[in-house]
Amino acid sequence: MSLSPMQKRWVEARVCVRDCFLEGVSEASTALKVKRLYPDIDPTDSFVHKRFGLHRKEDFDCFPDKRAEIPRNPRWIQEIRAYVTEHPHCSLRGVARSVGHSITVCRKILKKDLLLRSVSNKWVPHVLMIENKQQRVDKATIMLEILQRHAEDDFARLFTGDESWVYLNNPFARTWIQLDAKSPKSERGGIGEEKMMVTVFFNRQGLFLLDVLPEGKTVNSEVFRRRIIYPMRRLVREQNYGDDAEVMVHYDNAPAHNAHETQRSVDNAEFSRMEHPPYSSDLVPCDFFLFGYMKHLLEGTGHLTREQLRVQIEQILRGIPRRTWKATIRSWMDRLNLAALDAIKGIQLQHLRTTEAVTQQLWHYFAASSLHAAILAQIHCVNEDEQVKLKRLVPTRWLSCYDSVTATINELTSIWIALNQIWIERRDSSAKGLLYQTMKKKFIISLYILKNVLFHIKRLSLVFQQGVLVYSQIPSAIESCKNELLRIRDNQLITKEVKENWHTYQIAAEELNKNKAKSKAIREVLLQQNEQQMEKDEVKQSEQEKRSNDTQKDNEMNSKESEKALFTFQLDGNDINWLENTSCKYIDATIQHISQRLDDQKFLSNFSIFDPQLALINKDNPEYGLEQLDQLLQLYYKQLNNIRKDNHLLEWRGIREMLVSRSVFANCKQKD
Structure with missing residues (x-):
């Protein structure tokens, strides 16, 4: 008896159920296994239950009944295969109309004999080419190096920002209702909905620049230079960073940002622009944190005027604590780090x-x-x-x-x-x-x-x-x-x-x-x-x-x-x-x-606090290791952000006592 590919898969599933039955596996476990091994045929729990019932009656036949074997005409299969090959985008009804067979026959031939299925194309905003992916990796690596340099002075001279539309009417998005009540509906903002363009720039201390675009204006190069670049130059000049200080400003690749006039204005400015990878909105702090947080807090404010909305936004941004701004920049570094790691996860590797x-x-x-x-x-x-x-x-x-x-x-x-x-x-x-x-x-x-x-x-x-980390071994081991x-x-x-x-x-x-x-x-x-x-x-x-x-x-x-x-x-x-x-x-x-991770000698020197000899020498110094511990905590803040600082200090005291005892024990052993 000749079986189609789909029927062979069902036979394999029946054999799998039979083997599980003979091994004493439960029906539930067998159903999970069959669904995992044969997802293309989608076996159900009732299928497994029916097979177990037959096996309890000592019926172990795994092949289909002869009545279920209805062979289809090979000439029909060839006709449908040829038509679908020539017209891969046709519908099932179009196939049936063209070859002259019923929709049911065409469906069975397409799914069971030809093993085909009709799918819709997946929509994506932009398909990144190999060159785009390589640019993303290269520029993310450069951005990460810049942020690592600015981390030495706690990101004091680093600014980032972006623009976003904000609606004047912001209803609540969630509410509690009765179990039998209907869910409320929210109307999506349409073309005629009142909204305004908000531009926000910030650094690790908080809000640096807030601008609201006048009604009827669009963001082009002239508007961006007049309302953003020139005020930014004035504000940076007021900070008195010094002539040799590296001041970096980051924004994405919008057309107004990359225009030649904008570039010339930045070249003559008191700061430099940090280039952004193409099609990488996930690497913009305003996009992955700030605007979502701001719009969430705007929910339920109702209908506001433009001035009222501007005041509300400014209050929200001024109310964000400084540690949150700093944590956002740290999260930005983590995202850049993952983007740079795409060099290993890329197509070539x-x-x-x-x-x-x-x-x-x-x-x-x-x-x-x-x-x-x-x-x-x-x-x-x-x-x-x-x-x-x-x-x-x-x-x-x-x-x-x-x-x-x-x-x-x-x-x-x-x-x-x-x-x-x-x-x-x-x-x-x-x-x-x-x-x-x-x-x-x-x-x-x-x-x-x-x-x-x-x-x-x-x-x-x-x-x-x-067990005993010696700082002097780390640089030589890296090299x-x-x-x-x-x-x-x-x-x-x-x-x-x-x-x-x-x-x-x-x-x-x-x-x-x-x-x-x-x-x-x-x-x-x-x-x-x-x-x-x-x-x-x-x-x-x-x-x-x-x-x-x-x-x-x-x-x-x-x-x-x-x-x-x-x-x-x-x-x-x-x-x-x-x-x-x-x-x-x-x-x-x-x-x-x-x-990138281990060549920073200043950072590696923080591990010297775990040297038992140094811990023994400074056993009476209560401040020993606290500064280095803070540096390590800043790097590993994500893994330790759920632990209170008091717990860090308590654990560090225990580690110090252990290091001192090890050093004393080692000295006694050498004397003996």
Whole structure:
């Protein structure tokens, strides 16, 4: 009996339910598993309940009834495939009208035979090209460097701002109502709704400039220069920062901001403009915090005049505490930091992130199922190999990343055999998908890239995690890490290691391809037995002819796939070029981020307070370490913002006592 691709998926789902029933798994757990493994066919809870009822009656047949098998004309399928290929944007009704069949037949052929579905295009404001993404990364990196320089004097000479429309009528957006009451409606502001353009510039101390555009005016270069740039120059001049002081003003890339006349006015001003990445409103503090906060507080003010609204806005902005303005700038730095990290998460290095995700899926697949873990352990026993337990990958922990990647490299050939065995015996589509992902050449190459880079990152991380942190070790460890990464890049050590070990994976792939014909024959025998049990007294001649034709086609496809797998598992020049380019970019990006975070000697000197000898020398000084502790808290404020400062000080006292006791113990041990 020939099954369509969709019917084969239903058979796999029934087999999965049957196996869970035989293993004693509950209906609820089985339903969750089937929904997770077969989302394309959307099995329901009632489907699982019905299958469990049949299995309790010792009915374990997983193939569909013959009555449900209604073969569709192959000529119709070809007609609809040809029409949809030529007209991919047509509707279902248009397909039915053009090919001359009913909508029901066309729907079944499109979904069950051709596995197609009609979707709408996803609307986005702007599609960023590769050049735009690279500009975003480059300019975000430059902006981050500028903010890090200004962090030394607490952002006193840094200003940012933007414009926004504000409606004069601002009703409440939320309210409490009875359970049986209807939700109230709010009318969206239309073209004729009264509104005004508000421009706000601020720094870490608070509001610096507030301007309301007169009614009937638009923001162009002349208006922006006259109402914003010239007042900003006067206000900055009044601050008396000095001739050599670096004063930076930030605003986005609106047409009025980038006009030539505006640029010439800024060139002659007492401040410099901080360039903004293209199409990056998420990196504008006014957009990601200020305007949303301001409009939220304006809710419920009702109908106001322009002057009343301006006064209300000014009161709201003046009422924001100074720590909130400063926290906004710190949050701005965090966002720029994430945008700069897109250099590693970009298109060119996306395979590395995909490799990390697949590695985590492998750990979960074998750790979450004792059966899968037992199959992997059995393969180790057969091959007489030492089993290396897979590790969980946590992206934010360097040690976890390195251990997980290394374990996957050591286990990869055994993982292939285990996944192939699980797919053959249990028809587990997750095993098939993971096998397909892990047998890609770029996955294996990415594992070796991550392994070599993460090894030195792990060593650097251990310097900060040792029991006694010695400040003098930190600069040398950072320099050693960067030198080792440069040595790997310049000497192409990753390429050499991949070439040396590639024959292992090639041999394993050849063995899997040799076993495909054998496993295919086993599957055909199982299919034949189930078909004989289902059809019994029916005439089998036509079915045997179909089955023989399908087997011949599958064998031909299998041989082609085997030849393709053997061919693609040869390392060619393109693979070597991709390896070298990707490893160089990844290493350069890693060194750049290490320099941005850890080359600040002034910041690193704060860790010297954890030196036990210094803690012993200053044990009678109550102010020891408080200044350095404040500097560290400013950097890690996001992780510690829920902890009161009193708790910080209390914990620091405990750490000081521990450091002093360690130092005393070490001195006594040396004397002994």
